[in-house]
Amino acid sequence: MNASVTEDLGTSSVTEFDVRDPDRSTQVKGFEGTIGENTLDNPKISTRNVNISYGEKQAIFDASLDIGRNEVIAMIGPSGCGKSTYLRALNRMNDTIVGCRVTGDLTIDGEPIYAHNMDPVLLRARVGMVFQKPNPFPKSIYDNIAYGPRIHGLTRTNAELDEVVVTSLQRAGLFEEVKDRLDAPGTGLSGGQQQRLCIARTIAVSPEVILMDEPCSALDPIATAIIEELIDELRANYTIVIVTHSMQQAARVSQRTAYFHLGKLIEVGETNQIFTNPRHELTENYITGKFG
Amino acid sequence: MNNTEIVKQSLKRRYAREKRFQLYGRCAVLVGFVFLALLLTDIVVKALPAFSVTEIRLDVDVSREALELPVEGRLDRDAIIAVNFGGVIKKSLREAFPDVTKRKQKRELYRLVSSGAEFALQAMLVNNPDLIGDQPLRIWFKADDDVDTLYKLDTRTSRISDLQLGIIEQLRASDSIRTVFNTTLFTASDSREPEQAGIxxxxxxxxxxxxxxxxxxxxxxxxxxxxxxxxxxxxxxxxxxxxxxxxxxxxxxxxxxxxxxxxxxxxxxxxxxxxxxxxxxxxxxxxxxxxxxxxxxxxxxxxxxxxxxxxxxxxxxxxxxxxxxxxxxxxxxxxxxxxxxxxxxxxxxxxxxxxxxxxxxxxxxxxxxxxxxxxxxxxxxxxxxxxxxxxxxxxxxxxxxxxxxxxxxxxxxxxxxxxxx
Amino acid sequence: MQTTTLVIVIAGLSLISYYTGRTRAQAYRLDGRLLALPNQYGYLTAMWSALPAIILLLAWLAFEPGYLNDQVIANLPAAAQQLPTEELALLVNNVLLAVGNGGLSPDPVIEDAAAAYLAAREQSRMLVTGLILLLCLSGIIFSLTRYLTRLHARKRVETVIRWFLMLCSGVAIVTTVGIVLSVLFEAIRFFESVPILDFMFGTTWSPQTAIRADQVGSSGSFGAIPLFAGTMLISLIAMTIAVPVGLLTAIYLAEYASPRFRSAAKPTLEILAGIPTVVYGFFAALTVAPFIRDLGTSLGLSVASESALAAGIVMGVMIIPFVSSLSDDVITAVPQAMRDGSLALGATQSETIKQVIIPAALPGIVGGVLLAASRAIGETMIVVMAAGLAARLTANPLDAVTTVTVQIVTLLTGDQEFDSPKTLAAFALGLMLFVSTLLLNVVALHIVRKYREQYE
Structure with missing residues (x-):
């Protein structure tokens, strides 16, 4: 299956992407295919030979990677390496960007993600996403969580909805802090709380996979620690793909790590192995802080 | 039933709503376009007649006798200005349509020509006194606005009488009525008479x-x-x-x-x-x-x-x-x-x-x-x-x-x- | 001297002043140290010459007519001065006409007054010319003194320019104050003859006052409620069209349309905003109103030929681009993160728009709608041309109603004295109009400003 999808939803929204000069990105020294165990048996999500480009600029070159069930996999790499782009391809959030083109085989539970019969709405209900900057809706805390279940019609009664809201908040570890002010606006919370609210909002739809795009980059260390703990707990029920800027974070929360460099997937492996014994020179340079 | 199934079932209804909403948006944009088009077309269609004006051809006797000017000697400007050109034009109208005899009918006849005609004739003769002579002049005079409307738009206003209608038919038959580009629109100022009004x-x-x-x-x-x-x-x-x-x-x-x-x-x-x-x-x-x-x-x-x-x-x-x-x-x-x-x-x-x-x-x-x-x-x-x-x-x-x-x-x-x- | 001549004289003398100042500074620079460039000294002396003269000239232009009027009245025979205000004004007007005629008039009284007027004018002109010459020359003389070269010319020039700039920005305040004072004073005079409560809450509007004292039945009643109701009715019709269409247009163009369609459609719709209101009035009165009347008649309804509906519809269309461009601004100001957040949860685009973007943009949209409403209330030409004159208290959009602006225009065009309650009533209506639109604008601008700050 080799489905290629171009922009079809007709939005005019434009997002800035930090894609570096494509000429340079083709010249990754000493790159001859991904090193490490990039394929798995019975993966949750499988991607093969993925190429992503924005108009003329290619952001991802020929990446193949499997994501296992109930694992936390971290994507690391210098800024502009394409890790966020790759992440957004997994639930077709790239559809909203004009001129973005994704080719290659991407499947979830064996179903092709970019097939015409794969509905993006359904896909995104299964593959949720948490963004870099907390983006609670300008609604009450309750309505923020209830938004997903409501639009999808997941609950039939108000009591059911209340239960979903409470469970989601509990799972996100936010319930105790906000239980007295569910009617207060979500935008009034602190940054860390807002991000947990966004995670709770994602959980409320009961997705199978949660994508996290540098979820802690806008937070202070204490809030970061709480979220990292949360990610570890969530692993029991969800598959989590996390893009991160911080190698320490990748080391703390993930089981496997993938290293991207200038649009190429350089190396994949057990997190321990990547950080203690990187096989590729570029990975080693990055880990040891020669660039970043 | 798991969530995926529930979402799947809701999809048809939700996409229908999506389509409907988009349609509303399209309609809204369309409303703006349609109205703009209507407005502009309406104005252009209404404006077109103003750019042309109907004229009636008359043979005017401009001999010194007819103008009641001294038969001999140089004509000075003031004397020409003082001539009763209204009367001159009425006379040529009477001569052109000798059948019209009753007073009321005559008045209807006179009304065919714009009340500004006498000033046009006056200006013409004041600027070219040499035209005054025994040779009658064939001059296109502006028609009255009701005649103009009738001739250009084929719309009869209430002020057009049957007699006038007949005369206009005669004029048409003898090629003595025509429309030309309305220069008055740009050269004249406001007037009570539409055919003499300009901007x-x-x-x-x-x-x-x-x-x-x-x-x-x-x-x-x-x-x-x-x-x-x-x-x-x-x-x-x-x-x-x-x-x-x-x-x-x-x-x-x-x-x-x-x-x-x-x-x-x-x-x-x-x-x-x-x-x-x-x-x-x-x-x-x-x-x-x-x-x-x-x-x-x-x-x-x-x-x-x-x-x-x-x-x-x-x-x-x-x-x-x-x-x-x-x-x-x-x-x-x-x-x-x-x-x-x-x-x-x-x-x-x-x-x-x-x-x-x-x-x-x-x-x-x-x-x-x-x-x-x-x-x-x-x-x-x-x-x-x-x-x-x-x-x-x-x-x-x-x-x-x-x-x-x-x-x-x-x-x-x-x-x-x-x-x- | 004529005003134009005076202006030329001032300009010429200032130029001379500039050159003398500059030359003197240049000469001084040869043996001393100057604080600024010679040019700046030229500017300084030129300003010294021109500014006081220009201020004097403007003041004279502003106050001369009033002064001359007083002179004319003072020179009229005592009997004429005792005349009631209106007749006196008429007499003065005749005098002015005579002056325009070169002072000739069949009436000896008027001729005398005209002569006095001419003499007074001659006198004041002589005086002003003399003063202006004096002021200009003083600049030139100043430029020749030693004192000049000790000044820091550039700083002085810049201070003057700065003051000028500041005064110009004050014009906005002066205008507002001018509006308030002019409508307020006349309105207060109006309320001296008609109690304010009768005006605000009266339900009968027939401003025909008696021409002769013994006339009966037309004492004039100034109850403005039917006008407010008419204004509300037409504005409401306009808003019912403009708000949904404008909002949906903005949503479609901002969220759905391709960039190419958007870049073509936006300016096209903005043409609607650029068309003068008198054109809409023409369209409403000659095309839409007859169409609606005929349509109504064919449906068996009785529709007034100047129905509120026709004026309201056309006004609504006029406001569409206003609503849509304001809404477009606020919708595009909603951060992309909101859209992403909603889409990532599996919402469709319309769900995102209806449940996230519109609520997020709501304050801005409300502000825009209020501004549009204020525009509808203050719109004049469409209603003057397409709405009726008779004040009627009705909620039926097929009836003819009249509005505040229509009545202001009707009361103030045509021939009447300035001081009659009729004309003063126009200012009272103007006051109401100004206050209500001001309130709407202040609230709306405040909301919009707060909204912008929220996402900045």
């Missing part, structure tokens, strides 16, 4: 009014923008000025008219109906537009340029006048042209200060009584004669033409000088 007076009135507006609002607007953007301290007064400017931009235009009436005319005793007062009122109205757009233009000049100039020892004032202002000028001019275009189309405040009078003379300066294009439109649209409707629509086209040109210049300036820093 020259209103055009010049608009010109003088806008001149005053420009002279007052441009320097003041730019100066205010410079002060607010570059020099004003951040304090209550500056905030108050800002709020004031934004509010003034939204004050109904008619209120500015009341201001003009009370302050300029009644307090300062300036002349009523004059472009001076109209221009001042419009200047006050345009100021907020000019100030707001000038400030935006000044703000868009990058600080690096100002800092560079300050760095070589220029004073703040010098930086503003040597660097900021020239770089901001295209933006300022664009905003000003758009402001002027608004002023050109403004009507209500000018009604307040008496620019609605019926004025036949072409204004020669800013102190003369005058009217402007939009007010002329308002005045004519109220007139009962059908022909005035066409004139009104034609005037609207002229006005819209000016607006298009002004906006085109503004767009050109913006494209030509737009800088990306």
């Amino acid at each position: 020259r007076g209103a055009l010049l009135g608009s010109f003088w009014t806008l001149l005053v507006t420009l002279i007052v609002s441009l320097p003041v607007g730019i100066a205010a923008a410079i002060y607010l953007e570059e020099f004003a301290p951040k304090n209550r007064i500056t905030d108050f000025i800002e709020i004031n400017i934004n509010n003034l931009a939204a004050v109904p235009s008619i209120v500015f008219g009341l201001l003009g009436l009370a302050v300029f005319i009644n307090f300062f005793g300036m002349p009523r109906s004059a472009p001076l007062v109209g221009g001042l009122v419009l200047a006050l109205m345009t100021l907020p537009t000019i100030i707001i757009s000038s400030r935006a233009a000044i703000k868009s000049v990058p600080p690096s340029i100002k800092e560079a100039a300050l760095g070589v020892g220029a004073s703040h004032m010098q930086v503003v006048f040597h660097h900021t202002l020239p770089l901001a000028m295209p933006g300022i001019l664009t905003g000003s042209i758009i402001g002027m275009a608004q002023a050109l189309g403004e009507t209500a405040p000018l009604l307040m200060i008496g620019m609605v009078a019926f004025i036949v003379d072409v204004p020669g300066g800013i102190f003369d009584s005058a009217t402007v294009l939009p007010v002329q439109i308002y005045l004519w649209s109220d007139s009962p004669e059908r022909a005035f409707t066409a004139l009104t629509a034609a005037t609207i086209l002229v006005l819209l033409g000016f607006l298009v040109v002004m906006n085109a210049i503004a767009i050109y300036l913006r494209r030509r000088f737009e800088r990306r820093w």
Whole structure:
């Protein structure tokens, strides 16, 4: 299956992407295919030979990677390496960007993600996403969580909805802090709380996979620690793909790590192995802080 | 049933809603387009008849006897001016249609030709006294507006009698009636008779009014923008000025008219109906537009340029006048042209200060009584004669033409000088 | 001297002043140290010459007509001065006409007054010319003194320019104050003859006052409620059209349309905003109103030929681009993160728009709608041309109603004295109009400003 999808939803929204000069990105020294165990048996999500480009600029070159069930996999790499782009391809959030083109085989539970019969709405209900900057809706805390279940019609009664809201908040570890002010606006919370609210909002739809795009980059260390703990707990029920800027974070929360460099997937492996014994020179340079 | 199934089931309904919502959006855009198209087509269709005018050919006896001029000797100007040309034209009408004998019928006959015909004949003979002689002249005279409407549009107004209808048929048969391009529209001023009415007076009135507006609002607007953007301290007064400017931009235009009436005319005793007062009122109205757009233009000049100039020892004032202002000028001019275009189309405040009078003379300066294009439109649209409707629509086209040109210049300036820093 | 001549004289003398100042500074620079460039000294002396003269000239232009009027009245025979205000004004007007005629008039009283007027004018002109010459020359003389070269010319010039700039920005305040004072004073005079409560809450509007004292039945009643109701009715019709259409247009163009369609459609719709209101009035009165009347008649309804509906519909269309461009601004200001957040949860685009973007943009949209409403209330030409004159208290959009602005125009156009309650009533209506639109604008601008700050 080799489905290629171009922009079809007709939005005019434009997002800035930090894609570096494509000429340079083709010249990754000493790159001859991904090193490490990039394929798995019975993966949750499988991607093969993925190429992503924005108009003329290619952001991802020929990446193949499997994501296992109930694992936390971290994507690391210098800024502009394409890790966020790759992440957004997994639930077709790239559809909203004009001129973005994704080719290659991407499947979830064996179903092709970019097939015409794969509905993006359904896909995104299964593959949720948490963004870099907390983006609670300008609604009450309750309505923020209830938004997903409501639009999808997941609950039939108000009591059911209340239960979903409470469970989601509990799972996100936010319930105790906000239980007295569910009617207060979500935008009034602190940054860390807002991000947990966004995670709770994602959980409320009961997705199978949660994508996290540098979820802690806008937070202070204490809030970061709480979220990292949360990610570890969530692993029991969800598959989590996390893009991160911080190698320490990748080391703390993930089981496997993938290293991207200038649009190429350089190396994949057990997190321990990547950080203690990187096989590729570029990975080693990055880990040891020669660039970043 | 798991969530995936529930979502799947809801999809059809949700996509239908999505489609419907998009359709509403399309319809809304369409409503705007359709209305614009209707409006423009309606005006163009209504305006077309005004660009042509019906003329009737008459053989006029211009011998000295017929004109009751001295048979011998040189003819002086005043003598020709004093000739009863109305009578001359009536006579030639009677001669052309000898069957018409009754008084009432004769009057109907005379009404076929525009009441301005005698002045046309007068002007013709005064300027060319050599034409006076035994050789009769074949002259095309403007027809009366009811005849004009009948001939051009095939619409019979209530003032056309059966007799007149018959005569027009005879004229048609003898090729003595025709339509030509209506130059009067651009050369004459207001008149009670549609076929003699033109927009020259209103055009010049608009010109003088806008001149005053420009002279007052441009320097003041730019100066205010410079002060607010570059020099004003951040304090209550500056905030108050800002709020004031934004509010003034939204004050109904008619209120500015009341201001003009009370302050300029009644307090300062300036002349009523004059472009001076109209221009001042419009200047006050345009100021907020000019100030707001000038400030935006000044703000868009990058600080690096100002800092560079300050760095070589220029004073703040010098930086503003040597660097900021020239770089901001295209933006300022664009905003000003758009402001002027608004002023050109403004009507209500000018009604307040008496620019609605019926004025036949072409204004020669800013102190003369005058009217402007939009007010002329308002005045004519109220007139009962059908022909005035066409004139009104034609005037609207002229006005819209000016607006298009002004906006085109503004767009050109913006494209030509737009800088990306 | 004529005003234009005076302006030329001032310009010429200032130029001379500039050159003398500059030359003197240049000469001084040869043997001394100057604080600024010679040019700046030229500017300084030129300003010294021109500014006081220009200020004097403007003041004279502003106050001369009033002064001359007083002179004429003072020179009239005592009997004429006792006349009631209106007749006196008429007499003065006749005098002015005579002056325009070169001072000739069949009436000896008027001729005398005209002569006095001419003499007074001659006198005041002589005086002003002399003063202006004096002021200009003082600049030149100043430029020749030693004192000049000790000044820091550039700083002085810049201070003057700065003051000028500041005064210009003050024009906005002066205008507002002027509006308030002019409508307020006349309105107060109106309320002296008609109690304010009768005006605000009266339900009968027939401003025909008696021409002769013994006339009966037309004492004039100034109850403005029917006008407010008419204004509300027409504005309401306009808003019912403009708000949904404008909002949906903005949503479609901002969220759905391709960039190409958007870049073509936006300016096209903006043409609607650039068309003068008098053109809409023409269209409403001559095309839409007859169409609606005929349509109504064919449906068996009785529709007034100047129905509120026709004026309201056309006004609504006029406001569409206003609503849509304001809404477009606020919708595009909603951060992309909101859209992403909603889409990532599996919402469709319309769900995102209806449940996230519109609520987020709501304050801005409300502000825009209020501004549009203020525009509808203050719109004049469409209603003057397409709405009726008779004040009627009705909620039926097929009836003819009249509005505040229509009545202001009707009361103030046509021939009447300035001081009659009829004309003063126009100012009272103007006051109401100004106050209500001002309130709407202040609230709306405040909301919009707060909204912008929220996402900045």
